[in-house]
């Protein structure tokens with residue numbers, strides 16, 4: 245079957261891998277990206293970016309100082325948002341940005357990820373009409389400033405205030421303490437001249453909770469901070485170092501009343517407050533990012549899996565049989581066990597990410613028509629997915645890094661940077677442990693609704709079903725039936741964990757604890773229930789994708805799905821065994837099936853990552869390059885290190901040579 249990545253001059257091991265492919269890599273890629281046309285556009289954009297001299301990198305970013313890297317990123321961003329702006333559709337922008345500037349952030353990241361979405365969904369018509377055209381035309385750059393030095397998670401305790409002054413019809417925005425400084429917002433430090441700032445709304449001395457306000461931070465002509473504004477960069481981080489995450493203090497800065505984002509909650513000129521149709525509509529920008537980050541995190545894991553798989557096909561080290569040739573490290577079972585589940589999980593996350601984006605769009609439509617009834621389900625799902633996917637992705641990328649041995653530790657592999665970027669997601673948009681509790685709150689309601697026989701939304705319909713005995717390993721050789729048996733077992737486990745957590749909580753309450761303290765005593769179990777609910781959703785979403793896939797890729801997707809299910813079940817074996825739903829024999833069966841899956845997938849491993857359709861430029865990895873010619877490329881990469889600009893470094897001349905000389909003269 246055709247693997248379209250084969251080219252003359254490629255590493256012969258990689259070519260051989262591609263020749264064993266049993267499916268059409270373009271078919272799978274087209275399915276992943278939605279259509280043939282989308283796939284072609286993706287390629288077109290990759291090719292055009294590579295050919296555009298404005299995007300050329302004289303030396304890789306890895307060798308630049310932070311300031312120079314920020315500079316290079318800003319320069320390319322200007323090209324994207326001027327020259328390229330009308331050449332791509334909005335949905336193609338993330339790919340263009342990844343290709344052209346990479347993954348460590350760029351001056352307009354938060355403008356797109358949160359500033360525009362906040363204004364779109366929360367500004368009233370007047371403010372939107374004034375500011376949105378300017379923001380969309382990049383006349384101004386904005387960000388989303390919510391987190392403070394002292395509070396990020398607990399929004400109710402943010403300290404920045406917006407106090408309404410009826411006499412002037414203005415809000416007075418103030419940072420009352422050092423720890424009330426906004427701290428962390430991306431692109432706040434140096435790039436943005438506006439921000440949506442989250443403040444406690446105070447009217448007549450009454451605190452009405454966190455609300456969003458549009459605040460100008462810098463002069464539009466000089467870009468100097470406006471009076472009353474202290475703003476800057478918070479310094480280097482694990483990753484995202486081309487992003488100017490910033491700090492901000494506001495000293496009684498006055499803004500007109502209409503700069504409150506008043507589509508949902510409103511303050512009239514006389515100070516009358518009208519609440520929104522749903523209390524948490526002010527939190528909409530966070531739901532927006534959570535709904536979109538699932539897919540982009542799937543892509544980060546896909547890149548790591550592509551690097552590790554291709555490199556493992558060209559790296560030869562050690563022998564499996566005495567006297568045999570040195571083998572490709574991809575032939576080691578441990579290597580396959582490290583990497584193949586990451587390929588499967590990357591596909592699973594990408595599929596789930598696409599579903600949740602659609603669900604988000606439907607929820608927004610409802611809100612626009614005055615109905616927020618889909619929001620609780622979406623909030624629970626995005627909170628769970630955000631947490632599970634970022635954690636899974638981080639572990640997966642780290643597995644991929646270690647699977648590349650020493651070279652995985654080098655920036656040349658691209659993996660350290662991927663890891664740094666990925667794990668940021670465990671923290672931003674709500675720390676994972678906290679967001680899993682949001683999911684658990686919804687599950688606890690679901691458990692009650694199920695007991696009362698109420699109707700349940702599709703994502704928690706399993707809470708209302710009855711469990712039979714687990715049929716894992718008992719349904720014969722039919723793979724379709726095996727998939728169903730495993731999904732039913734996962735449903736049982738997700739239901740059982742939610743009910744157990746609910747009972748533990750109730751027991752503590754009956755024992756005399758208040759609801760909240762009792763909750764804190766069962767949060768580990770609550771979060772477990774949330775994770776399994778989320779992992780069930782991911783498995784179901786993968787299954788839906790398999791069932792709707794064309795016959796040309798059904799077989800390889802089915803193999804991948806089998807591996808996915810077997811791996812997830814073995815990983816969650818404790819939960820499957822805990823209540824006796826599965827027995828030890830069934831876990832052994834799942835392990836046996838998993839090892840068989842590794843062998844089944846082996847001939848298609850390289851082709852499965854080729855179907856992620858990530859260009860060399862986007863992958864930015866010497867180890868993961870499509871042609872597999874890694875050794876020469878590694879040497880060429882290292883030669884660019886600034887330490888190699890001279891043969892004898894000043895550091896050696898000034899300190900090491902004199903030290904050696906002094907020591908020699910003592911002899």
Ligand SMILES: CCCCCCCCCC/C=C\CCC/C=C/C(=O)SCCNC(=O)CCNC(=O)[C@H](O)C(C)(C)COP(=O)(O)OP(=O)(O)OC[C@H]1O[C@@H](n2cnc3c(N)ncnc32)[C@H](O)[C@@H]1OP(=O)(O)O
Nearest residue numbers: 337338353356357396397398399524527623672673674685
């Ligand atoms: C050109 C295009 C290119 C585009 C490219 C873009 C590239 C972008 C790359 C960007 C990369 C990185 C960007 C990183 C950006 C990061 C940004 C941030 O981190 S912003 C700050 C995020 N902060 C948080 O997430 C804070 C977390 N905390 C909270 O959300 C809340 O405090 C919470 C939810 C934990 C608690 O809130 P609160 O105390 O107010 O509520 P309760 O817990 O009491 O809940 C009451 C009730 O409300 C429900 N609820 C809560 N939140 C929501 C919500 N958002 N929506 C709906 N419902 C919500 C909750 O479940 C309860 O329900 P109940 O029925 O009563 O149980």
Ligand SMILES: Cc1cc2nc3c(=O)[nH]c(=O)nc-3n(C[C@H](O)[C@H](O)[C@H](O)COP(=O)(O)OP(=O)(O)OC[C@H]3O[C@@H](n4cnc5c(N)ncnc54)[C@H](O)[C@@H]3O)c2cc1C
Nearest residue numbers: 389390391395396397428429430668671672673674675677
């Ligand atoms: C890369 C990056 C980009 C960011 N970008 C932005 C941005 O653009 N705009 C913005 O406003 N913010 C941004 N942030 C900030 C980010 O949203 C917060 O850091 C995040 O929400 C976590 O809040 P925190 O820092 O207060 O953590 P904390 O809440 O202090 O967490 C510390 C520990 O306490 C635990 N904890 C806290 N509360 C609870 C609880 N109720 N139950 C159990 N455990 C709890 C957490 O689980 C964690 O283990 C960014 C952060 C990062 C890392």
